[in-house]
Each structure stands twice: as structure tokens, then as C-alpha cells.
Amino acid sequence: MIKKISRYSLQQIFIESLEGCNSFQIINGLNPFHLTLNGKECYIYIKNLSPAYFSNPDIWRVQLPRREDFEVIKNSAIDFILLGYDSENKVYTTWHPKWTKQRLNKGESVSFYSRLSLQEEAASTQSIKRLSLNNDGEVIAFPREQLEFILSNLKIFFQDESDYVAIGSKRRPEANEAYKTFADPKNIAAFAKSMANDGNSSATIANYCHILRSLLNDGYITRYRKLFLSYNNLNEYHNVVSEFCSQPEISDRNEQWHNATNTALNAYITFLSKGQSDVLHNHGADDSPQDAIDSPQNQLDPPSQNPGDKDEDSSDIDWEAPYTNSAGKLTKIANPVLIDKLRPFLDCEYVSPVRAYNEIEDFYGDRYSKMNMGDWMQLFKAINWAAPYVQLSHEASTQAEVAKTRSKTELLRVEYPDGRVIQHPKAIDTFTEVIEDNYPDLIHELNILHANVNLVTKERSEQYASAQKEIANGWLVFTNINTRRKREDLLKISEELGLGLKVDLVSIVTGEIITPSNEPSTSARQKIKVTFPDGRVIQPHKVLESLVEVVKYAGPERVRDLNIIVCADNLVLKTPKPRYIKPCKPVGNGWFVNTCSDTPTKYEQIKKISTDLGLDLQVEII
DNA sequence: ATGCGGTAAGTCCATGCGTC
DNA sequence: GACGCATGGACTTACCGCAT
The missing domain is CATH 3.40.1350 (Trna Endonuclease; Chain: A, domain 1)
Known part of the structure; x- marks a missing residue:
């Protein structure tokens, strides 16, 4: 729903x-x-x-x-x-x-x-x-x-000072525990003892304890508990003592308490923190949010290679040309001088892509004006800081890069003849949008099948309903195919309908545009298409399903009698050997068909079944 | 070594439910 | 009612065995 x-x-x-x-x-x-x-x-x-x-x-x-x-x-x-x-x-x-x-x-x-x-x-x-x-x-x-x-x-x-914040949440046990300790009057006695051990005068001890009891018993702490509860650890409570003491009703009593409210609270918090130091040793004072905020600056000058050294080595090398694509965009940050300049902003605990981007502007000026911030961000992400420098050789071609990234996730990029580019973060969105915008009714007529389902149809497939994405006018697009297959389908559609689309893949890691040179479908999984005499056509995604369907159609016993041998046993059997249990698929009446064979073998098996049993099936590998 | 077909394992996420 | 963990489906990715 x-x-x-x-x-x-x-x-x-x-x-x-x-x-x-x-x-x-x-x-x-x-x-x-x-x-x-x-x-x-x-x-x-x-x-x-x-x-x-x-x-x-x-x-x-x-x-x-x-x-x-x-x-x-x-x-x-x-x-x-x-x-x-x-x-x-x-x-x-x-x-x-x-x-x-x-x-x-x-x-x-x-x-x-x-x-x-x-x-x-x-x-x-x-x-x-x-x-x-x-x-x-x-x-x-x-x-x-x-x-x-x-x-x-x-x-x-949500004003910064506004109500905090998950008070009492079961998911903030540290904060709740710290506050409980802080607000427990029983701890005041132990605090007094500790002060005495530290050599404080009894007058000071009495005053401090009086202040703390008043704060607790008169509800001041409770009323301002949100200040304290915003911290997870007692040692962080020091951060809010001043703010707490500056509340009018507390500062009003400060004189009566010999102006020791602030000091007493800090001493008490220090005592409580020490008391739990064995538990809280991971949350030292250095852990405060303020320090966390400051730390990026602290990270800005890690020891790095001297850029000057790299400059000497690389001055004669063009680090950009091999990585500049036809669109005038850089596909990889390879220049070692630039890498060294970027390192302080990117190879640190708190990365600052914006500052890195500023470096890019300084370094390249207008040279890559066609690249937007997102393009640069993708290149930043692609730098392997453990080994950032590129070995540039004459073989460092785009093709080599393709081979390296082939197994990585890829996005779909479609360019219309007018230069418009569709490239969503998910290939499926690009795929469906392009189909939606390019005559779904005509694409339906092309009868492109996947798993025996028309790529564009108005009929819900029972098996693949969830993989059929609805687009405008009630058309359903079959999306349960990999990105490369999507690309091939779009190319086929473009060719058939004369759309002039340029369909490429984009590496999600490097942002690089990949135009596979191989023929469509050679990289895709093969299928066996079977046409039955009654006109029914099957073309499942898995070739084993074609074999299973044919054996069911022919009748397992009849196929068994053909004595087709696979894996040293009959193609159709009731008790598969342990190692073949997984590839043996049920075909009814307790029979299994052993699908542990390659596609050409399955094709031959189906042909033989058809010929020997006179089934008149049309079988083809596509 | 590399590619391919196939499957197991992992991830993401909406839904369902037990507990406080 | 509020909360967050468990569950299971859909999908993706990693891995394995085999063939070349």
C-alpha cells in the first residue's frame, strides 16, 4: 500500500x-x-x-x-x-x-x-x-x-538552546546513568570524605555540601536537568556548570552560598568523574564535542612526501591527457603534485572536500570548466590514499582502465542527439525514464523478452511483478536485468526506433565513462529459447529452466528412457549423488533433472529430447 | 590466468511484533 | 503509546567450480 x-x-x-x-x-x-x-x-x-x-x-x-x-x-x-x-x-x-x-x-x-x-x-x-x-x-x-x-x-x-533531546531514551543509557549519579544525594557524603582526605577545611566542606544538597533538594538540578542530560559523561558536565550557575534563581543564591556555587559543582563533578574513571576511561576530557570540532584543523599537516620531489620527477609528464575524456572531463586525479596538495584535506580523519575543491580551482583554473563539484567529488573518492600515485605508462589507456573496473558497479548514461544526458544514481531509473520518454507502445511492439516477459507490457507477470516498474500510461518495464543488459536493450531500442541514443556505462567508483567495445549480448548470460508446437515461447533468464521446462513437457520417464548421460549418470534420476544434489532440479513425481552442464550441452540435450521423442520443438541459443 | 555460469552470502528496507 | 529488534523479500555482490 x-x-x-x-x-x-x-x-x-x-x-x-x-x-x-x-x-x-x-x-x-x-x-x-x-x-x-x-x-x-x-x-x-x-x-x-x-x-x-x-x-x-x-x-x-x-x-x-x-x-x-x-x-x-x-x-x-x-x-x-x-x-x-x-x-x-x-x-x-x-x-x-x-x-x-x-x-x-x-x-x-x-x-x-x-x-x-x-x-x-x-x-x-x-x-x-x-x-x-x-x-x-x-x-x-x-x-x-x-x-x-x-x-x-x-x-x-529547532533553536539550539531548545529542548533537549531524547531524555530518558532507552538508547542513551550513558547519559541517563551519568545524570542519575549526579543527582543522587547519597554521593554527597562520599564527596565530603574525599574533600577531607584532600586536606580541605571543614568550613569549605560544609559549605560545598550545603550548596549541593540545596541544589538537589530544592529542585534546581531537576529543573535544569536538560542541560546536564545533553551530555553522556559526568566529566562533560563541567561544560554546563557556568550556564547552570548563570540562571537567575541560582545566581541569586550564590552570594548566600559564599559565591562558591560554581566551584562546588565543579569539585563535585570532578569527584564523581574520578569515581567512575575505571568505567569511563574511554570518555576522557579530550572527548568533548568542542575538541571534536577542532580536530580537523589539527589534522591539516600530516607528514607527507615533499611535493617538490614529485615535481622534479613529474615535470615532463602530462598527467592529464591520458585521463581526459572526449567530454573534456578528467577521469582520474593522477598528477602527483596535485595529489600532495589534496592530501591534507582528503586523507585525514575529517575530510574537507570543499577545501580540496578550492585547491582544484587554484591548480587547474578554467582547464576543466565542464566539470562540476560532483564530478570532482567522485574523483576525490576514487583516490586510494594508501597508494595514490599512478604509474603512467604508454599502456595506460582507457581500455586498460575499463578492464580494471569491469567488475565494479556501473551506472547507465544516456545521451540524446540534442546533447541532453540522463544519468541517475541508479541504472534502473535511467532505464525506465528513457523508455518512458521514447514510445513505450512501440517498444512493446519490439517484443524484447526477458524471462519470457515483454520488456514493456501492461500485463503483470506473476513471477516478476515486483521487477516490473510502472511508468506513464500504465506501462510496466521489466527491470530484473543487469546494467549491461539494460544498456544493450536501450541500444536495440534506439536502433529499431531510430532514436540516435548514445548509451554508455559510468563506473560508480571512478566516474569514468565506459563504452564497451564488445558486441551486444556477448557479455550477457546466454539463454535458450524454446518454441513449443502450440506456439508457447519460453526464454528464461537461466538456461537450466529451459531444460527443466522441456523435461517436464516431455515427461521425466520418457526422457530417462533416452538414456542421456550427464555427470556419469542419467540426465533424469531420482537419487542424485551428493555432489549433484544442488544442480538436480525437480521435474515432478520425485524425478530430478541434472542441470550440471554448460549451455551448449543443455541445448544439445533439449534438441535430442525433441528429436528422439518427436516433440517438434524449435530450440535456439540467444 | 581468465571468463563464465551458477549459487551463496550480504545488504537494504519495509513490515511485524514483543517489551516497557 | 513508544521503542527498537526481528523478520523476510528483493536485490546486489562475492565467491566457487569448471572450462578454456
Whole structure:
């Protein structure tokens, strides 16, 4: 019932939602992704909103899974914005970025709640709707048209000083534990003892303990607990002591407490921290968020090779020409001088692609004006910092690069005769869009089959329904084929319909455009097409299925009597040897057919079955 | 060594459910 | 009601065995 949108499509919708906003740029990433918007950097992660399946159907949510690549985001000083998307209402939801980041990677899947009614209201009124949730949090729902406004004004909606933040969340046990210790009056006695051991005067001890008891017993700590609960560790509580003491009702009593409120609290926090040091040894004072923010600067000058040395070696070499494609774009960063310049920004704990991009501008000027920031980001990502320098030889041709990247994931790139380029982050989206825009009805007529299903049809396949993506006018596109096969299909369509499309593959790792030189279909899996006398045609994705179908059609016993030998046994048998259990497929009545053979052999077997049993099958390998 | 066909294993994600 | 883990389907990728 809920329309599932792939995470790449969610990113695409996000980009489309910012149409008209010319001051945003995706830096890198495929949902989650890193972008700048109106001069501000942030990380975005978008998920489909779906019902929470509670008894109250109004409760919807997204869940934030634990992911390795979120660690970089979590440790970064840059804001992390989680967006839920309701495709039905074309409405986004979001939550306090600080809260979200705190909960990031805390559990296997952390829930962020919304209400369907809120989403519908935002859609029907085309306005921003806000709701307090029962977990001390708030959700904002807004129409996708308001995306730029919300992202640019998040600070207003979720003011930095506003309510923290997952209080009491089961997923923040450290924070809750620390606060419990802090607010437990029993610890004051031990604190007094410790002060005495340190040689403090009894007057000081009495004053400090009096202050602490008052703070606890009179509810001051409780009232401002959110200040403390925003930290996970007791030793971080020092960060909020000043802010706490500056609250009017506390500063008013400070004089009465001999101006020792601040000192007493810090001493108490130090004592408590020490008491748990064996438990908290991983969370020393160096771990504070402020230090984390500062650290990128600290990382800027790691020992590296002297660029001058490289310059000497490389001055006569053209590091760009072999890696510049026909579109005038660089396909690999190979120049060692540039690599050394980029290293401080990219080969460090907190990478700064924007600063690296500035280096690129300084280095190349206008030379690669056709490349956008995203192109550069892909090249940055492709640098292997363990071995960044390229051995440039005369053989370093595009073809060699193709061979190296052949096994990597590839995207589809389609260029129309007018120069328009379609290249979505997912090949399937490019594939379906191009089909949608190029006469699906005529493509249907071409009768391109996959797994015996027409590539473009209006009939749902029972077996492959989920792989049939609906496009305009109710056409269904069969998508359960690999990227190279998609490319071949588009080439075939282009040829048949005279569209003049240029269809290429793009390496997801290097961003390089790959134009396979081999003939279409030679790299694809072969199929055996069988036409039965009644006109039925099968052409399964797996050749073994053709064999299985034919044996079923012919009758297992009859095929067995033909005594066709495979793997030193009959093609049709009831008790396969252990090593052939997997390739032996059931064909009814307890019989199995041994499919452990190559495609030509299966083809010959089917031909023999047809000939010897007079089945009159048309068999061909395609 | 390399490529190919086939399958197992892994990933992603929406849905379902037990617990507090 | 809120929460997050478990589950299972769809899809992708890694790996294996075999043939060349």
C-alpha cells in the first residue's frame, strides 16, 4: 500500500524539490549525502515514512539504521538532517538535528515518529505543521515546496538552546546513568570524605555540601536537568556548570552560598568523574564535542612526501591527457603534485572536500570548466590514499582502465542527439525514464523478452511483478536485468526506433565513462529459447529452466528412457549423488533433472529430447 | 590466468511484533 | 503509546567450480 521509493530516488526527489534554488550543491554521497545550501554544509538522509503498525494507524515513522558510514557524520561538526518523505502527500518531516545526531548509530534502528494526520494537514494546507511528540521531541511536517525554506531556517524551528533531546531514551543509557549519579544525594557524603582526605577545611566542606544538597533538594538540578542530560559523561558536565550557575534563581543564591556555587559543582563533578574513571576511561576530557570540532584543523599537516620531489620527477609528464575524456572531463586525479596538495584535506580523519575543491580551482583554473563539484567529488573518492600515485605508462589507456573496473558497479548514461544526458544514481531509473520518454507502445511492439516477459507490457507477470516498474500510461518495464543488459536493450531500442541514443556505462567508483567495445549480448548470460508446437515461447533468464521446462513437457520417464548421460549418470534420476544434489532440479513425481552442464550441452540435450521423442520443438541459443 | 555460469552470502528496507 | 529488534523479500555482490 505504501509506495516504496528507493533511497536514490528519494535523493532525486529532494534535488527536484530544490528546483529553482541555485545555491545548492551536492558534494558527495548517495543518500546519505553531503551538500551545501546557501553557503551552509549539512548531511542529509532521507527515508520513506511508513506506518508504525501500532493500534493507532495515525502513528507513522522512519527508522534510522545503524550504518558504518554514519560514523563520519556523527563525528563531524556539520549538521545532520534526517528527512522522512511521504510520497502520497509529497510532504517531508524532520526532527531536531541535534537530537537526531545524538541518536544516530545508538541502536540498530532508531525510530522517529510522525503522524499521518499531520502529514495530510501539511499537504492540504500547503503549510508547515509542527507537533509535540510524547517523547519530549517535536516533528515538523512540510510540503516539499518548502524544503529550501525549512533547511535554511532550521535553527529557527529547532533553536539550539531548545529542548533537549531524547531524555530518558532507552538508547542513551550513558547519559541517563551519568545524570542519575549526579543527582543522587547519597554521593554527597562520599564527596565530603574525599574533600577531607584532600586536606580541605571543614568550613569549605560544609559549605560545598550545603550548596549541593540545596541544589538537589530544592529542585534546581531537576529543573535544569536538560542541560546536564545533553551530555553522556559526568566529566562533560563541567561544560554546563557556568550556564547552570548563570540562571537567575541560582545566581541569586550564590552570594548566600559564599559565591562558591560554581566551584562546588565543579569539585563535585570532578569527584564523581574520578569515581567512575575505571568505567569511563574511554570518555576522557579530550572527548568533548568542542575538541571534536577542532580536530580537523589539527589534522591539516600530516607528514607527507615533499611535493617538490614529485615535481622534479613529474615535470615532463602530462598527467592529464591520458585521463581526459572526449567530454573534456578528467577521469582520474593522477598528477602527483596535485595529489600532495589534496592530501591534507582528503586523507585525514575529517575530510574537507570543499577545501580540496578550492585547491582544484587554484591548480587547474578554467582547464576543466565542464566539470562540476560532483564530478570532482567522485574523483576525490576514487583516490586510494594508501597508494595514490599512478604509474603512467604508454599502456595506460582507457581500455586498460575499463578492464580494471569491469567488475565494479556501473551506472547507465544516456545521451540524446540534442546533447541532453540522463544519468541517475541508479541504472534502473535511467532505464525506465528513457523508455518512458521514447514510445513505450512501440517498444512493446519490439517484443524484447526477458524471462519470457515483454520488456514493456501492461500485463503483470506473476513471477516478476515486483521487477516490473510502472511508468506513464500504465506501462510496466521489466527491470530484473543487469546494467549491461539494460544498456544493450536501450541500444536495440534506439536502433529499431531510430532514436540516435548514445548509451554508455559510468563506473560508480571512478566516474569514468565506459563504452564497451564488445558486441551486444556477448557479455550477457546466454539463454535458450524454446518454441513449443502450440506456439508457447519460453526464454528464461537461466538456461537450466529451459531444460527443466522441456523435461517436464516431455515427461521425466520418457526422457530417462533416452538414456542421456550427464555427470556419469542419467540426465533424469531420482537419487542424485551428493555432489549433484544442488544442480538436480525437480521435474515432478520425485524425478530430478541434472542441470550440471554448460549451455551448449543443455541445448544439445533439449534438441535430442525433441528429436528422439518427436516433440517438434524449435530450440535456439540467444 | 581468465571468463563464465551458477549459487551463496550480504545488504537494504519495509513490515511485524514483543517489551516497557 | 513508544521503542527498537526481528523478520523476510528483493536485490546486489562475492565467491566457487569448471572450462578454456
